[in-house]
Amino acid sequence: MEEELKCPVCGSLFREPIILPCSHNVCLPCARTIAVQTPDGEQHLPQPLLHSRGSGLPAGAAPPLDHDAAAGPACSGASGSAAGGLGGGAGGGGDHADKLSLYSETDSGYGSYTPSLKSPNGVRVLPMVPAPPGSSAAAARGAACSSLSSSSSSSITCPQCHRSASLDHRGLRGFQRNRLLEAIVQRYQQGRGAVHGASAAPAVAICQLCDRTPPEPAATLCEQCDVLYCAACQLKCHPSRGPFAKHRLVQPPPPPAPAEAASASPGAAQGAPSGGGGCKSPGGAGAAGGSSGRKFPTCPEHEMENYSMYCVSCRTPVCYLCLEEGRHGKHEVKPLGAMWKQHKAQLSQALNGVSDKAKEAKEFLVQLKNILQQIQENGLDYEACLVAQCDALVDALTRQKAKLLTKVTKEREHKLKMVWDQINHCTLKLRQSTGLMEYCLEVIKENDPSGFLQISDALIKRVQVSQEQWVKGALEPKVSAEFDLTLDSEPLLQAIHQLDFIQMKCRVPPSPLLQLEKCCTHNNSVTLAWRMPPFTHSPVDGYILELDDGDGGQFREVYVGKETLCTIDGLHFNSTYNARVKAFNSSGVGPYSKTVVLQTSDVAWFTFDPNSGHRDIILSNDNQTATCSSYDDRVVLGTAAFSKGVHYWELHVDRYDNHPDPAFGVARASVVKDMMLGKDDKAWAMYVDNNRSWFMHCNSHTNRTEGGVCKGATVGVLLDLNKHTLTFFINGQQQGPTAFSHVDGVFMPALSLNRNVQVTLHTGLEVPTNLGRPKLSGH
Numbered sequence: 001m002e003e004e005l006k007c008p009v010c011g012s013l014f015r016e017p018i019i020l021p022c023s024h025n026v027c028l029p030c031a032r033t034i035a036v037q038t039p040d041g042e043q044h045l046p047q048p049l050l051h052s053r054g055s056g057l058p059a060g061a062a063p064p065l066d067h068d069a070a071a072g073p074a075c076s077g078a079s080g081s082a083a084g085g086l087g088g089g090a091g092g093g094g095d096h097a098d099k100l101s102l103y104s105e106t107d108s109g110y111g112s113y114t115p116s117l118k119s120p121n122g123v124r125v126l127p128m129v130p131a132p133p134g135s136s137a138a139a140a141r142g143a144a145c146s147s148l149s150s151s152s153s154s155s156i157t158c159p160q161c162h163r164s165a166s167l168d169h170r171g172l173r174g175f176q177r178n179r180l181l182e183a184i185v186q187r188y189q190q191g192r193g194a195v196h197g198a199s200a201a202p203a204v205a206i207c208q209l210c211d212r213t214p215p216e217p218a219a220t221l222c223e224q225c226d227v228l229y230c231a232a233c234q235l236k237c238h239p240s241r242g243p244f245a246k247h248r249l250v251q252p253p254p255p256p257a258p259a260e261a262a263s264a265s266p267g268a269a270q271g272a273p274s275g276g277g278g279c280k281s282p283g284g285a286g287a288a289g290g291s292s293g294r295k296f297p298t299c300p301e302h303e304m305e306n307y308s309m310y311c312v313s314c315r316t317p318v319c320y321l322c323l324e325e326g327r328h329g330k331h332e333v334k335p336l337g338a339m340w341k342q343h344k345a346q347l348s349q350a351l352n353g354v355s356d357k358a359k360e361a362k363e364f365l366v367q368l369k370n371i372l373q374q375i376q377e378n379g380l381d382y383e384a385c386l387v388a389q390c391d392a393l394v395d396a397l398t399r400q401k402a403k404l405l406t407k408v409t410k411e412r413e414h415k416l417k418m419v420w421d422q423i424n425h426c427t428l429k430l431r432q433s434t435g436l437m438e439y440c441l442e443v444i445k446e447n448d449p450s451g452f453l454q455i456s457d458a459l460i461k462r463v464q465v466s467q468e469q470w471v472k473g474a475l476e477p478k479v480s481a482e483f484d485l486t487l488d489s490e491p492l493l494q495a496i497h498q499l500d501f502i503q504m505k506c507r508v509p510p511s512p513l514l515q516l517e518k519c520c521t522h523n524n525s526v527t528l529a530w531r532m533p534p535f536t537h538s539p540v541d542g543y544i545l546e547l548d549d550g551d552g553g554q555f556r557e558v559y560v561g562k563e564t565l566c567t568i569d570g571l572h573f574n575s576t577y578n579a580r581v582k583a584f585n586s587s588g589v590g591p592y593s594k595t596v597v598l599q600t601s602d603v604a605w606f607t608f609d610p611n612s613g614h615r616d617i618i619l620s621n622d623n624q625t626a627t628c629s630s631y632d633d634r635v636v637l638g639t640a641a642f643s644k645g646v647h648y649w650e651l652h653v654d655r656y657d658n659h660p661d662p663a664f665g666v667a668r669a670s671v672v673k674d675m676m677l678g679k680d681d682k683a684w685a686m687y688v689d690n691n692r693s694w695f696m697h698c699n700s701h702t703n704r705t706e707g708g709v710c711k712g713a714t715v716g717v718l719l720d721l722n723k724h725t726l727t728f729f730i731n732g733q734q735q736g737p738t739a740f741s742h743v744d745g746v747f748m749p750a751l752s753l754n755r756n757v758q759v760t761l762h763t764g765l766e767v768p769t770n771l772g773r774p775k776l777s778g779h
Contacts, residue, residue, distance in 0.1 A: 007025075007026055009159050014182065020158050022160075034156060154167040155167065210233060301319070307319055312332040513533055544557055544584065578596070580594070604649070614636065619636070636752075653709050653715070656690075663685040664688075669748060686715075691706070707733055707735065719747065
């Protein structure tokens with residue numbers, strides 16, 4: 001809440017807050033620092049909402065910033081003329097006043113804040129101008145006020161919304177004082193235990209305008225200006241003439257207690273803004289409201305009158321003189337207390353919505369904190385998973401490297417073996433050939449022809465055989481020294497370079513939340529509503545609603561779609577159903593919601609169905625009374641459908657002319673509607689005249705029973721689907737049960753009649769137990 005209690009200019013807690021026309025608040029001392037002067041010839045803003053009264057100001061003179069500007073408080077101790085703020089410069093400060101006019105922006109023609117300083121909140125305020133040597137600070141500030149009010153009009157720009165408003169002759173005092181905000185700030189400081197400056201609390205109330213050190217004790221308090229004056233300053237700055245003649249001067253209040261003084265000293269503790277020009281917060285004025293209680297605000301137009309009414313047109317409190325003399329005379333007004341209560345109620349109602357949003361925001365913050373923790377945990381898990389996956393890739397690569405090295409080793413050993421085998425084979429053959437050559441050379445050296453010829457043939461054959469052993473290719477290596485193995489690592493390197501995270505699939509949606517306040521039953525239909533939990537990030541493509549059979553059996557799907565509200569009709573009466581719902585998206589189906597139990601109506605409430613009846617049927621009395629425009633029999637059905645249980649309804653004969661044969665019973669939805677009920681195989685009925693009745697199905701007449709109908713008669717229909725019987729009653733007399741065994745499905749109440757009959761339907765009846773027995777008379 002502290003941010004709501006801080007001034008947007010100085011950044012400190014509000015001191016003497018005033019309400020600007022835009023409804024924002026600003027400290028009164030801070031308002032003096034941001035009020036600027038605009039030459040009359042260059043005004044570009046319309047007159048403000050605050051209209052001026054006749055003030056007696058000279059033509060062309062600008063209004064002062066506030067009443068204190070005329071007396072000097074805005075400049076904190078002006079000296080010289082008693083009306084120094086109205087044009088009289090301080091003695092000896094004329095030259096400095098000319099220098100101050102450079103800062104007043106009167107000559108520049110701008111309504112901006114430059115040259116200026118910045119407050120803690122970034123709002124620009126007019127700078128403090130040092131006094132020239134030899135002149136007092138009070139004289140300089142008086143000259144500044146004189147310069148600011150010369151040949152120009154004052155305006156103030158809201159530091160929050162930057163909307164400007166001109167000031168009337170009352171200056172800043174024309175804006176209402178926000179005493180409610182003052183009280184809240186005071187309570188806040190007391191609750192916080194602020195004790196800044198408590199030890200420096202004065203023993204007595206002191207003058208707020210004194211230049212003396214220390215200031216003189218206050219002798220007077222102006223209730224309108226809310227300023228404490230000593231005797232000298234009161235005569236000088238608050239004369240009893242002119243606009244001040246109507247002000248009420250009272251004795252200053254006693255000093256506050258230490259705890260209250262601590263809470264009333266935020267001005268001293270927080271400090272005035274840097275460009276405040278020596279503006280003082282009324283510490284004594286704070287004490288005025290500290291110990292003696294907050295005084296009621298008075299009307300700024302009629303300063304002796306308290307507020308009593310509220311102007312609805314101007315949206316402001318007014319006094320009774322405003323209604324008699326002022327501009328609110330023709331406006332719509334209401335009692336102040338009533339409007340106070342009404343606006344309090346409106347604010348409380350609006351706060352309920354903010355409270356709900358704040359509750360959701362707290363839940364959201366809790367969820368965000370949980371998400372932070374989950375992010376930390378999931379981050380560690382994913383890091384561990386990534387390291388494990390990369391280690392697995394490295395292990396797989398190491399294993400594959402070992403396999404490839406094994407292949408290289410086998411290939412090398414195979415080549416070496418082939419070469420060594422070839423070397424050994426060639427060496428052996430070479431040795432044999434060399435020995436044969438040496439032997440033949442020795443034989444040739446012998447000179448014994450007969451001995452040579454004895455062995456020459458054999459030697460020639462051996463040499464030829466030896467030569468044939470060196471066939472083509474025998475002296476060529478069988479293997480190459482090169483390895484015909486090339487490792488294709490490019491795809492793997494490319495895959496490693498492309499190794500990255502893929503987008504995670506969205507999760508299945510969480511279980512929906514059933515909105516029990518919207519789930520209800522009506523007759524034999526149930527309505528269910530649900531929603532997704534707040535802050536659900538998983539997308540939802542649709543929902544699946546499941547319902548059991550009313551006897552605790554298996555669930556079955558009754559709805560699939562995107563809607564979150566569904567009504568299921570045609571259920572059993574007096575049955576208990578269990579329902580549940582789940583959501584689904586592209587990732588799958590989420591978990592079920594909690595199961596809700598719904599009870600259908602004990603008895604059936606229904607009317608005639610205008611949509612399914614024959615076009616000649618005429619319905620009235622909220623579709624509870626039926627007749628016909630044709631002389632032929634026409635069929636109309638009821639709006640209820642039965643497939644289980646025991647049900648009873650009655651039809652009262654309102655009109656019965658010329659002995660017609662109306663028929664009462666049940667039928668399928670596809671029954672033929674342009675002939676008597678029971679003539680086809682889709683209806684089971686009792687048709688009756690004025691003397692007797694018959695049961696009819698498939699145009700077959702059975703169970704003739706004595707007793708007919710007339711005007712005022714009541715026909716009851718009892719449908720027992722547990723026993724598969726259909727029983728009729730005329731004026732309480734049973735007409736005999738009619739069995740239609742082995743017939744299952746859905747049955748609807750039905751009636752056929754012509755223009756000579758009019759009946760009224762009565763439903764929601766309990767099953768009768770004391771009806772008479774039938775009087776059968778044959779077939």
